[in-house]
Amino acid sequence: xxxxxxxxxxxxxxxxxxxxxxxxxLYAVLAATAVSVLVGIAxxxxxxxxxxxxxxxxxxxQDTLLVASALALTVPSLALFGLLQKWVGLGATITxxxxxIYGIYPILRNVVAGLNAVDPAVLEAAKGVGMGAVRxxxxxxxxxxxxxxxxxxxxxxxxxxxxxxxGGAFGTPGYPDLLVDGLAGYGTPGGLYAVVSAVIxxxxxxLVFELVFLLVKRLTTPRGIRV
Amino acid sequence: MSEAVDSVSVDEGRGGxxxxxxxxxxxxxxxxxxxxxxxxxxxxxxPEGDIVMLIGPSGCGKTTTLxxxxxxxEPTGGRIVLDGDDVTDxxxxxxxxxxxxxxxxxxxxxxxxxxxxxxxxxxxxxxDRNRTAKRVDELLHLVGMEPxxxxxxxxxxxxGGQAQRVGVARGLAADPPLMLMDEPFGxxxxxxxxxxxxxxxxxxxxxxxTICFVTHDLTEAVKLGDKIAVFGPGGTLEQxxxxxxxxxxxxxxxxxxxxxxxxxxxxxxLLELARLELDEVVISTGGAPAGNHPVVALDDAGRPxxxxxxxxxxxxxxxxxxxxxxxxxxxxxxxxxxxxxxxAVVDGDGESRGALRWQTLIGDLRAKRRRP
Numbered sequence: 001x002x003x004x005x006x007x008x009x010x011x012x013x014x015x016x017x018x019x020x021x022x023x024x025x026l027y028a029v030l031a032a033t034a035v036s037v038l039v040g041i042a043x044x045x046x047x048x049x050x051x052x053x054x055x056x057x058x059x060x061x062q063d064t065l066l067v068a069s070a071l072a073l074t075v076p077s078l079a080l081f082g083l084l085q086k087w088v089g090l091g092a093t094i095t096x097x098x099x100x101i102y103g104i105y106p107i108l109r110n111v112v113a114g115l116n117a118v119d120p121a122v123l124e125a126a127k128g129v130g131m132g133a134v135r136x137x138x139x140x141x142x143x144x145x146x147x148x149x150x151x152x153x154x155x156x157x158x159x160x161x162x163x164x165x166x167g168g169a170f171g172t173p174g175y176p177d178l179l180v181d182g183l184a185g186y187g188t189p190g191g192l193y194a195v196v197s198a199v200i201x202x203x204x205x206x207l208v209f210e211l212v213f214l215l216v217k218r219l220t221t222p223r224g225i226r227v
Numbered sequence: 228m229s230e231a232v233d234s235v236s237v238d239e240g241r242g243g244x245x246x247x248x249x250x251x252x253x254x255x256x257x258x259x260x261x262x263x264x265x266x267x268x269x270x271x272x273x274p275e276g277d278i279v280m281l282i283g284p285s286g287c288g289k290t291t292t293l294x295x296x297x298x299x300x301e302p303t304g305g306r307i308v309l310d311g312d313d314v315t316d317x318x319x320x321x322x323x324x325x326x327x328x329x330x331x332x333x334x335x336x337x338x339x340x341x342x343x344x345x346x347x348x349x350x351x352x353x354x355d356r357n358r359t360a361k362r363v364d365e366l367l368h369l370v371g372m373e374p375x376x377x378x379x380x381x382x383x384x385x386x387g388g389q390a391q392r393v394g395v396a397r398g399l400a401a402d403p404p405l406m407l408m409d410e411p412f413g414x415x416x417x418x419x420x421x422x423x424x425x426x427x428x429x430x431x432x433x434x435x436x437t438i439c440f441v442t443h444d445l446t447e448a449v450k451l452g453d454k455i456a457v458f459g460p461g462g463t464l465e466q467x468x469x470x471x472x473x474x475x476x477x478x479x480x481x482x483x484x485x486x487x488x489x490x491x492x493x494x495x496x497l498l499e500l501a502r503l504e505l506d507e508v509v510i511s512t513g514g515a516p517a518g519n520h521p522v523v524a525l526d527d528a529g530r531p532x533x534x535x536x537x538x539x540x541x542x543x544x545x546x547x548x549x550x551x552x553x554x555x556x557x558x559x560x561x562x563x564x565x566x567x568x569x570x571a572v573v574d575g576d577g578e579s580r581g582a583l584r585w586q587t588l589i590g591d592l593r594a595k596r597r598r599p
Contacts, residue, residue, distance in 0.1 A: 052259075125334030127299060128407075129348050129397070130323035143338045222338035224381030 006193040018201050020092075020174035022208065024167075025160050028096045032103030032160075033153060039104075040111025041137060066112060069105045077102075077166045085170060095167030095176065102163055103156040110152025114145025147221055150213065157209050161202055175201045245274035247308075248405055248437035249296055254305035256291050256462070265291045266462035268305065273454075275404070278431060278438040280448035283458030283465075284485070291462065293407050293441050297326045310404060324348055327398030327406035327436070331413045333390045335382035341367070341393055342378040348401040366396040369433070371426060388419040395427070399434065408440045412447070424450060445486065449474065449493050457482050471497055496556035500549065500572050505581025508571065511535050521569060521582055530577040537569060539586075548573045551580050558583045 007014070049061045080098050088097050118141050126136045142149075168176030175198040182194025251271045257264040266288040273279050281289040294300040296307065298319040306315045314322050335344050342363045349359045364374040370392040382390060391411060398406055412420045412427075428451060431438065442448050448455050449470040457473060459465040459481050466478035474490045474497075477483035486493075508531075509520045519538050523546070526532040534543035544567040549558045551574045558570050562585065569584040 119332075119334070119337075121330060121332030121334035122336060123334075124299070124330060124332075125328070125394075125397075126336070128297065128323060128328035128330065128334075130320045130351060131347075132320045135351075140336060140338075224338045224340065224383065 001189060003193050003196065006190070007197070010197070014178075014197055014201060017174050017178055018205060021161075021164065021176070021201065022205050024092055024095055024172065024174060025099065025157065025164055025205065025209070028099030028103055028160055028164075029153060029157050031096070032100045032107055032156060033149075035100065036104050036107035036111050036152075037142075037149070040108050040115065043108070044112050044115040045133075045137075062112070066105075066109055069108055072101050073105050077163055078169070081166060081170050090171040092167075092172050092174075094170050095164055095172040098167070099160045099164055103160050106156040106159065107149070107152045110148050110155075111145065114148030114152075115141055117148060118144045143222055144225065147217070147225065147227075150217055150220070154210070154213050157213075158206060161206050161209070165198065165202065175205075245276060246310075247272045248275040248277075248310055249273045249439070250308040251292070251296070252306040252308065254292075254295060254302045254307060256288070256295060256300060257303045264303075264462055266295070266302075269462065269464055271456060271464060271467060273405075273437055273439060275437050276435045277453040278440055278451055279454045279456055280452035280470075281439060281441045281456045281458060282443065282445065282448045282485075284460065285443070287458035287460055288462030289441050289456075289458045290409055292458070293409055293439055296405075296407055296439060297323045297328060299323075324351055324401065325403055325405075327400075327403040329391075329394050329398040329406065329408040329411045331410040333382075333387075333394040335385075335390055335393060335397070337382050340379050340381060341372075341385075344382065344393060345397045345400050347397060352401055354401075362400060363396075366399055369399070369430060370396045372396075386419075387415050388423055391415060391423060392426075395430070399436070404437060406436045406438045408438060410441055410443065413442070413444075427451065445489075446493060446496070450496055457485060459485075492556075495559060496554045498555040500553050500555065500558060500583065501551050503555070503583070505572055506569070506584050506587055508579055508582045510579065521584075523571060523579060525579075528577065531571045531573065531579045540568070544568060546571055548577075549583075550575070555583070555588070559588065 001009075043062055043065060049058045053061070077098065080101065081094060084094050084097050088094050122140065122144070123136070126140045131139065164172070164174075165176045165179050168178075168180035171177070178194050178201070179198040182191045182196075182198060185191030186195070250273070251269050254266060254269045255264050256266040269288075269292060271292075281293060283289050291300055295302045296309075298307075298314075301319075302315070306313055308314070309322070309325070335341075336347070339347075342360070345363045345366055346359045349362060354362070363378065367374040367377055372389065372392055377385075377389075377393075382393070385393065395408075395411065398408070412423050415423060424447060431451075440448075440451065452470050454468060455466075455470050455473045456464055457466045457478075465485075466473055466482045468476075468478075471494065473482065474486055474494050477486055507520050509522045511522050511524045521537045521543075522535040523531045524533050524535050531546055531548060533546045537543045545565060547561050547565045547567055548571045549561050551572055558572070562568070562570050562583075568586070569582050571582050572580045574580050
C-alpha cells in the first residue's frame, strides 16, 4: 500500500479528525481571547496597582505581570497536561484547558500593546467630547487596538495547533489521537502514514485558520485604519 | 473730516451688559505631590459671545485652567459656574457634551469617517439620524469643506489644516454655547495657520460662541481675542483685559515684559483700515495736481492704476493697494515690501477708498467712531 492508497482509503476519516482538531483549537483560541481581552483591559487600565504609585512603578508592574503570564509558556507541555489531568480528566477537555493557558500570553501581550499604542490625543479627544470610560473602551480603544490584537490571535493559533497534538497522550480525539496511534505502530507502513497524515493535517488546519483570519481581518478592521 | 474723531481704541464692548457664560470662582489646582499649586485661586468671568485668549509662559497654568472648565482636570478648590449652573460636582461626561473641545493634536477618531467623527456628540445626545446628518453637512459647509466630497472620507486622508477644520466642526456639532480650544492651530504650518485663523474669525462672526482659547502666540491672541488673560508663573492671572489695553497699558512688570518690545507693532494688526480716517485721494480728471493730496489715475474699470503725483515726491512711486478689510499691519507690510511711502486702500470692487501715508502712520493716525 502506498501513501496515496492510504490517503484515498482514509481521507473521509482524515477530514473528520481534522474537523475535531480544528474545533479544539478554535474553542481554545476563543476562550483564550475572551480571557486575554478582559485581563488585558484590566491590566491596561489599572495595571493592578494602586493609583498612588508613580507612573514608572505602575508601568513596571504592568510589564512584570506580562512577563509572569509569559512564564506559562515555559511550562513543559507534557507536565502541564499531567497536572491538568487531576482536575479536568482526559479527552478533548484537557487539551482545550491546556491550550487556553498557552494561548493567553501571546494574545494578552498584544491586547496590552494594542491599547498602549492608541494615540493619546485620540483618547483625550474622546474624553473631551464626553465619552465615559466604558464607551471609550468599546467605541474607540478596542477598535483601534483590534488589528494588533488580531495579529496576536494569529500567532497564538499557530502555537496552539502545534501544541494540541500532545493531547494524544491524554486521549484527545482528532489528529492527536491519530499521531499517537501512528507512533505506536511506527514500524508498519500504516503507522508511518498515520504520522505523516497527522502532520500534513496540522499544516492544513493552520492554512485554514490563516484563511479565516484573512477574512476576519478584512471584515472587522475599520476602513479608516486598514493599511 | 466731518466724522467725530476719538482715540484709537479697539474694543468698545458689545453694548448692553453681556451675560457671563462661564465663571471661575477662586478655582485652584494643586497636583498630587506638587508643593505649589498649578493654578491659584483664580477668579475670572467669561462674557457670552467673547473669545478669551489664555496666554502666558509655559507652566503658567493656562492649559490647566482650560481643562478645569470641562473638568478634564478636577479643580482642588473653588467653584465653576457654567451659564448659571454650578457644574463643579455634576457628572463630568454629561458636562463635556455641553462644551465644545478642540485640541492641538486634533485627535480625530481614525477608524470613523469624517461624518461619524463630527456626529459623535449628537449621537451620544440621542439625536435622530436625519437631524444628525443635516447638522454634519451644515458644519462641513461652515468650515469650508464640501460635504459630498468629505463626508465619507477618513481622517488619514486629510491634510493637517483640513483635519483641524473637522476638529472644530466636531467641537461645534451639538451647538454648545461654550467652546474650549487648546492651541488649536499650534501644530499647523504658518501659512495654513494664518488662513485657519482668518477662517476661524469669520466663523465666529456667524456662530457667536463663547470661546476660551489657549495660545502661546501673542500675535494670535491679539488677532483673535476679544479679551486676553495673561497668566503668570504659579498660575496667577496677571491681567485680563482687551488686547489693546494689554498692549498699551500692561498691568504690571510681568505683563510688560511678556508683551515685550513688539507691542507697538502688534497693535498695528488690531487697527482695521475700514476704521481709520484715510488720507484723501484725488482722482485724476486730466487736470492739474490738486493741492496737498495724492492724485491717482484710474483704469477702464475704475480701479486705481498709477499715481500721477504724490506731494513731497518728484517722481510718483509705483502704486500698490491693500484691501479695506485689511489692517494697518497689512498696509505697512505692503509699503515696506514695495518700498513706497503710501498705499492705496481699495474696497471689494477694487475702487479707491483713500490712501494711507507713511507720514500719517508715524504722526497722526486717527480712527473713525465705530459705526453702529
